[in-house]
Each structure stands twice: as C-alpha cells, then as structure tokens.
Amino acid sequence: MVVKVKTRDRILTTSLALFNELGEPNVTTLLISDEMDISPGNLYYHFRSKSDIIGELFGQYTAEMDDLLAIPPDVEVSLDQLGFFLHLLFETLERYRFLYHDLVNIMSRYPDLKNRFRKILSRKGKGFRSLCDSLTRQRLMSLDQSSLDALCEQLTLTVCYWESFDSLKELGNRNAMDPARGVYQVFYLLMPHLTESAAGELTVLAQEYRR
Amino acid sequence: MVVKVKTRDRILTTSLALFNELGEPNVTTLLISDEMDISPGNLYYHFRSKSDIIGELFGQYTAEMDDLLAIPPDVEVSLDQLGFFLHLLFETLERYRFLYHDLVNIMSRYPDLKNRFRKILSRKGKGFRSLCDSLTRQRLMSLDQSSLDALCEQLTLTVCYWESFDSLKELGNRNAMDPARGVYQVFYLLMPHLTESAAGELTVLAQEYRR
DNA sequence: GTCTATATTAAGATAGAC
DNA sequence: GTCTATCTTAATATAGAC
Numbered sequence: 001m002v003v004k005v006k007t008r009d010r011i012l013t014t015s016l017a018l019f020n021e022l023g024e025p026n027v028t029t030l031l032i033s034d035e036m037d038i039s040p041g042n043l044y045y046h047f048r049s050k051s052d053i054i055g056e057l058f059g060q061y062t063a064e065m066d067d068l069l070a071i072p073p074d075v076e077v078s079l080d081q082l083g084f085f086l087h088l089l090f091e092t093l094e095r096y097r098f099l100y101h102d103l104v105n106i107m108s109r110y111p112d113l114k115n116r117f118r119k120i121l122s123r124k125g126k127g128f129r130s131l132c133d134s135l136t137r138q139r140l141m142s143l144d145q146s147s148l149d150a151l152c153e154q155l156t157l158t159v160c161y162w163e164s165f166d167s168l169k170e171l172g173n174r175n176a177m178d179p180a181r182g183v184y185q186v187f188y189l190l191m192p193h194l195t196e197s198a199a200g201e202l203t204v205l206a207q208e209y210r211r
Numbered sequence: 212m213v214v215k216v217k218t219r220d221r222i223l224t225t226s227l228a229l230f231n232e233l234g235e236p237n238v239t240t241l242l243i244s245d246e247m248d249i250s251p252g253n254l255y256y257h258f259r260s261k262s263d264i265i266g267e268l269f270g271q272y273t274a275e276m277d278d279l280l281a282i283p284p285d286v287e288v289s290l291d292q293l294g295f296f297l298h299l300l301f302e303t304l305e306r307y308r309f310l311y312h313d314l315v316n317i318m319s320r321y322p323d324l325k326n327r328f329r330k331i332l333s334r335k336g337k338g339f340r341s342l343c344d345s346l347t348r349q350r351l352m353s354l355d356q357s358s359l360d361a362l363c364e365q366l367t368l369t370v371c372y373w374e375s376f377d378s379l380k381e382l383g384n385r386n387a388m389d390p391a392r393g394v395y396q397v398f399y400l401l402m403p404h405l406t407e408s409a410a411g412e413l414t415v416l417a418q419e420y421r422r
Numbered sequence: 423g424t425c426t427a428t429a430t431t432a433a434g435a436t437a438g439a440c
Numbered sequence: 441g442t443c444t445a446t447c448t449t450a451a452t453a454t455a456g457a458c
Binding site: 011028029039041044048049050 | 450451453454455458
C-alpha cells in the first residue's frame with residue numbers, strides 16, 4: 001500500500017537534506033520547492049517563513065539529542081556500550097550538521113536559537129559527566145577534579161565540531177562523514193585517563209572503528 | 212605628527228572588526244562604508260568586490276599563521292615557551308575569528324578559500340607535530356604512533372574551534388574571548404601524556420592561565 | 423492544498439560628476 | 441580619491457484564482 005507522505009513532512013526532510021548538502025544560507029525557499037516539484041506558494045502555505053522550517057528542524061534535533069543524552073546518573077556503562085552510544089551521537093550530529101556549519105550566521109538570523117543551543121550544549125556536558133562518573137565508579141578511570149572538568153569540556157567541544165573539522169580535512173574524500181571516525185577520536189581522548197587494562201581493551205575496540 | 216591612514220587599510224581593519232562582531236554575512240558593503248564615513252562608491256574604488264576584501268584578510272591571516280607555525284624541526288621548546296606560543300596562536304585566531312564562525316558559508320561563496328583553508332589546517336597539524344617531537348626528545352612526553360597522530364589531530368581541532376565553542380558557552384560573559392582559556396584547555400590535553408614531573412610543572416603553569 | 427503572478431526589500435556593484 | 445545616484449539581481453513573502 002502506497003502511503004502519501006504529507007507535504008509538510010516532505011518540506012522538512014527536503015530542507016534538511018539541502019541544508020546539509022549546500023549550507024543553509026545557500027538554500028532558498030524557491031530551491032526547496034523546486035526540488036520537491038511544488039510551488040513556492042505551497043511551501044508558504046505550510047510554513048509561514050523559512051525560519052519556521054529551521055526552528056522545527058532544530059526542535060527535531062533537540063528531541064533526538066535529549067533522548068540520547070538522558071543518561072541515568074547511576075547506570076554502569078561498559079566500554080562497548082560507550083562506543084555504541086558515541087556512534088549514535090555522531091550519527092545524529094551528522095544528520096543535523098548544517099546547524100554547526102554556520103553557527104553564528106544561523107544564530108544571528110534566528111535569535112531564539114541562541115538559548116536553545118546553549119541548553120543542548122550544557123546537556124552534552126552533563127551527559128559526558130555521567131559517563132565519566134560511571135567509568136570512575138567501575139575503577140576504569142581515575143581523575144582529579146580539574147582534569148575531569150577539562151575532559152568533559154573537551155569531549156563536548158569535540159562532538160560538536162568533529163564533523164566540521166573532519167569534512168574540512170577530507171574535502172571530497174569518500175571516507176569523509178563516517179561516524180566511526182569520530183568515535184575513534186573520542187576513544188583516544190579517553191585512553192590516557194584509563195587504567196592500564198581498560199586502556200588495552202579500548203585500544204582493541206578502537207581498531208574496529210578505525211577507517 | 213598625525214599620519215593619515217590610507218583608506219584601503221582602513222577598509223580592511225573596519226571590515227575585520229565588523230566581520231568579527233556581527234558575522235561576515237551580516238556585514239554589507241554599505242555598513243562598512245557607513246561605519247567609516249565614506250561612500251559605498253569609494254569602497255568599490257579600492258576593492259572590486261566584497262570577496263576581494265575577504266580574500267585579502269584571509270591572506271593576512273595566512274601570513275600571520277605561517278609566521279607563527281614556522282617551527283624549526285630541531286628546536287627544543289620549554290613548557291613556558293609552549294604556553295607563550297599557544298597564547299599567540301589563540302590571540303591570532305581570535306583576531307580572525309569570523310572565518311571559523313561561518314566556515315561552510317564563507318567557503319561556498321568564495322570557493323578559492325577552500326584549498327587555502329586546508330593548507331593552513333595541515334600546517335597547524337605539522338606545527339603541533341614538531342612541538343610534540345621536541346617534548347618527546349626531551350623525554351617530557353612518551354607516546355606511541357597512533358596516540359601521537361590522534362593527539363595532533365585533537366590539538367588542531369581544538370585551536371580551530373575553541374573560540375567558537377567558548378563564545379557559544381559564555382554568550383555575553385565578560386571572561387569570554389580570553390586567549391588564556393584556550394591555553395589552559397590545551398595544557399590539559401597534553402597533561403596526561405607527560406612524565407610525572409613535567410605534568411606537575413604544567414599543572415602549576417596552567418594555574419597562571421586559569422580564569 | 424496547490425497553483426501562478428507579483429509585491430517588497432535589500433544586497434552587490436557600476437556610472438559619471440567633482 | 442571621493443561623491444551621489446542608480447542599475448541589477450535575487451531572496452522572502454503575499455494575493456488571489458482554482
């Protein structure tokens with residue numbers, strides 16, 4: 001049975017694809033409607049403005065991230081599970097990568113995104129804190145307070161900007177945009193803080209993510 | 212004696228200031244000329260296009276970075292000198308921060324910047340490699356090949372995006388945009404790879420950069 | 423819900439006088 | 441070298457018919 005996808009939803013998925021591919025500022029409402037073979041007027045029937053489309057996509061991004069980052073403070077994660085979590089995280093960030101590609105521009109044109117961006121940033125930091133706490137409880141990791149703060153900061157920065165950095169470095173390469181490369185990088189960020197046996201285990205695991 | 216600064220140079224410094232403050236896409240040629248109290252026509256007498264202004268500013272950025280990153284492969288740096296170098300590096304990156312704030316947008320509209328961006332990126336990586344090699348020769352640091360690669364990658368990513376990340380986190384805070392914060396962060400990236408005594412020394416040094 | 427046609431605005435850039 | 445006036449282009453958004 002063929003299900004007709006609602007035009008409103010098609011606008012969102014088409015916009016997201018174009019934003020990621022060409023950069024949000026380079027995507028006009030006309031281009032979106034052209035790509036979908038609908039009229040520009042029709043697009044404006046479903047969304048009052050381009051910023052409404054962006055706001056809704058940002059809402060989707062936030063919802064998915066909140067879901068991922070809802071880490072119970074008392075959970076114990078294995079290194080395997082950590083890798084899986086990171087993979088999902090990078091995969092989600094890649095699907096909404098346009099947001100971080102022109103951050104200042106987007107925030108200045110849609111000012112209410114500023115606070116929403118900061119909120120999700122602090123949530124990432126707290127998520128990493130929970131994970132590090134778990135590793136510490138399991139005696140896989142041992143860190144003083146300052147180092148732990150700096151590490152969580154570093155982890156947050158890295159997940160936010162890894163995709164931008166990697167795609168700049170690999171401009172046009174086929175192995176670009178593989179979430180595994182991000183996971184590998186984060187593993188090496190954690191490695192030096194782990195106990196010897198945990199570090200050994202993580203080194204082996206890292207090979208699976210190497211590309 | 213009052214020296215009249217050439218209009219052409221004033222255009223560059225005014226543009227740079229406005230780009231950094233408001234984001235390049237939000238700065239029109241009219242705004243630049245307004246700010247300088249010259250006519251838009253005059254601006255176009257000195258520069259054929261807005262992209263020429265950006266190209267020239269990028270040239271300045273590249274020249275300054277090349278200067279900084281010209282690290283002789285056999286030099287031995289102390290941890291003090293390393294801190295000084297990092298401070299200069301972050302200071303320069305902050306003066307041209309607009310470039311990284313809307314990277315994809317800027318690269319798509321001025322396509323010849325793409326390769327110039329990649330070149331400067333690889334030069335940063337090589338600079339960090341030289342510094343790590345020096346620390347290794349002095350037996351302050353010891354790392355296997357994979358870890359060294361990942362560390363240099365991480366250092367490069369961090370210097371490129373630290374300012375963006377920090378200003379997003381500190382939106383509107385007064386302690387935002389202090390190069391010292393970046394130095395502190397990079398110190399903590401190196402710390403776990405140093406020998407015990409070097410790590411101790413760096414911890415002390417880091418306090419001077421803490422804000 | 424969807425279309426075509428058009429209004430509005432603003433940016434980058436040029437022409438020609440002084 | 442600098443000005444004023446204007447051209448050109450293109451993007452967001454609306455009006456009104458179907």
